[in-house]
Amino acid sequence: MHFSKPSSSDVIVFDETNARLIQSVIPKGLTVSIFKMRPMEFHITPSIIFSFLKNLRHLKFKNSGFSNRSLFYKIFWQLLCVYIKADILSRNPKAIVTSIDNCSKFAWLSENYQLAPCIAIQNGFRLSYDANSMNKYYCQHLFCFGEREIADFPRMNYKVDNFYPVGSLNLSLNFDHHLTKTEPVYDLLVVSCWRGNIGYAKDVEDSMNAMRLMDITLAKYLQSRDLKTAVILRSERDSDQWFMPEIGMTEEGYYKSIYGNLIEIIDVNFAQGNVYPAMQSAEVIIAGFSTTCLIEAYAMGKKILYMNFCGNNKYHRDFKPEILFEAHDDKSPSFNSRLNALLEISSQEYVIKHEDKMEFYMRDPLISPRDHIRRGINDIISSKSDHMETLT
Secondary structure, eight states: OBSSOOOOOSEEEESSTTHHHHHTTSOTTOOEEEEOBTTBOOBOOHHHHHHHHHGGGGOOOOOTTOOHHHHHHHHHHHHHHHHHHHHHHHHOOSEEEESOTTOHHHHHHHHHOOSSOEEEEOOSOOOGGGGGSSOOOEEEEEEESSHHHHHHTGGGTOEEEEEEEOOOHHHHHHOOGGGGGSOOSEEEEEEOOOOOSSOOOHHHHHHHHHHHHHHHHHHHHHHTSOOOEEEEOSSOTTSTTSEETTTTEEHHHHHHHHHTTSSEEEOOOTTTTTHHHHHHTEEEEEESSOOHHHHHHHHTTOEEEEEEOSSSSTTTTTSOGGGEEETTOTTSOOHHHHHHHHHHSOHHHHHHHHHHHHHHHOOOGGGOHHHHHHHHHHHHHHHHHHHHHHHO
16 A cells, blocks of 8 residues: 555556556557556555545445345445546546456446546457356457457447457467468367366366366377377466366376377466467367467467367357367267368368458457557547547
C-alpha cells in the first residue's frame, strides 16, 4: 500500500502479464506505466478516496440468484473495480491497454470508464462454453485474431464496440522466417494441454480425461508406424504447474507413462516462445483438447487436428469439421485414417484447400500485427482526443 499519488503516464498497461509485449506496440513518444494486478497495488490519497466514494454509484446490490456468500464476494469485487477506476482517474491517461482481453475487471472498466479508450489485444482463443460463465466480456476496442471473433462473439454475448482483426501478436513476434524454407523435423507434434496445479474443476477433469484417451490412442497408432513424434510441454519444468496432485504425476512423468520412448519431449520456454518454432518444425500438429496454439499453427499454414475425446461437443463446437476429429461420432473417419490423410497430403495442397478457413480464424502472421496494432492505438487515441476537444 502506498500513500502517494501513482505516477501519471499517457498509456496505462492494465495487468503486468505480458507487459513487455504490450509496451512493444505503444506508439513512440507516449509514456507508459503499469497498473499492477498480481497482487494489486493500492495508492491511498485524498483525491483517490474522494473519487472512490463518488463512484460507489456503480455498485449493484441485486442478488440475481447468488448465495449470501457469493453476493458478498460480488460486492467486494465491485469495490475493487471502483477503486481501480478511482486510481486510474488520478493518473488521467490517454489510453488503457491490456493483453488480458477476457479479464472481468477490464470488462467492468470498459463499461464504466469513458475518459480514455480501453483497448485489449486478444491473447487466447475464446470458446463458446466459457461464455456461459458469470464473468463478463467487454472491450471498447479489441485487436482480435480474425473474422471469427466478429462473427461469433455477438452470439456468445461478448460485447465489443470495435473489432480490429490483426492476427496473433505473440505468433508474429516469435515466427521464425528461416524455418519456412526448411524441411520438417517431426512428422507429428503433440501440443500438450496439461492443466497444471489449478484445482480440479469440471472442465479440468474433462480435459485431462479426454487428453489421456487421445494419448493412449495415439501411442497405439505410433507403435506400428515409423514416425518421428514429439510432445511440447505446457508447463515449465519444476514450475508451480509442473505437478498435478489429482493426477499424482509431473507433466513429463504423465507422457512417459503412456508413450515410453515413442516420443521426444520438448521443454517449453515461455521467455523464448519456443512453442512457435517447434510447431514450424512439424508436419502435422495435434492436441487432445482446445488450445490457442493450434489455431496459430493453422495461420502459419500448418496441418492441424483438434482431437475431441470428450464424448460431446461442449468444448469443441467452435472448430470447423475440417480441423476436428470427434471420437464419439460413428460417421467420422477413424483416428488412424484422419492422421494418415494429413501426413499424406502435401502442405501446398492443404493450404489451398484450407486457405479461407485459415484466414477466418486468424490473419496471416506475415502482415505484422505489431505495426497494425501500433498504428491502431495511435488512431484510437487521436480520435478520442479529438472527440474530447469537441465536447469542451
